[in-house]
Amino acid sequence: MKKYDLIYYWQNYLTNQDNIDIKPDSYVLKFALINSYSRDFFCNWYSFKSPQELIGFIRFVVIPSTYITKAFGREENTIFLDALDDYETIDLIEENENSDKYNILKEINYDYEMVKSLKSNFTLEKLKKFINITNARTNATFGIFSKLEFFTNVNEIGKELVKEFEDDDMLDELESHMDLNKKQILALFDGIDKNPFMLKRLGTYLSNTLEF
DSSP: OOGGGOHHHHHHHHHTOOSOOOOTTOEEEEEEEEETTTTEEEEEEEEESSHHHHHHHIIIIIHHHHHHHHHHHHHHTSOOOOOOOHHHHHHHHHHOOOTTHHHHHHHHHHHHHHHHHHHHSOOHHHHHHHHHHHHHSOSTTTSEEEEEEEESSTTHHHHHHHHHHHHTTOHHHHHHHHTOOHHHHHHHHTTGGGOHHHHHHHHHHHHTTTTO
16 A cells, blocks of 8 residues: 555645645645635645645545535534545544535545546546536535645646736736736746745745635
């Protein structure tokens, strides 16, 4: 069994994830979890050197955190962020008296099947399908939802950030938070994976955009 299949690995991973650490030549995932009932919001950036590590994070962190929050977040008035295995996550939800329990179980079982499919045959197309389905799930039913943004490497982040903020007519907000103008933001990310100094500083810049 590989370390990415061990729950203890991911529990330690979250414990030691104090700062954003973007690695060169890695997949990058932005994970946001929102509880509109309690007005709690979590968001962080993660990077993974291999598909197996990325899939492990989705299986042991993203899926449990999302669905335990959906099941308990309104009653407990909080967001749940932790690493759990498949069986423990499903057991906790099945024991819950949430009126939406069966809808939650339907979604989570679909997600675990998608993870199994990704693990046996990883493709970017299948990963993006999973992310699109996750992001398309409306918050109208639960008031609690997650959002994933995926980048095949760190260089893509600058263009996507600029595009996202321009589409929302909020580019000035991004420039203010990063203390850079548009050209400087794009230049920062162009070839940043070959610049260890700037790559190390990247966590600070991304931290300034987490609330968006």
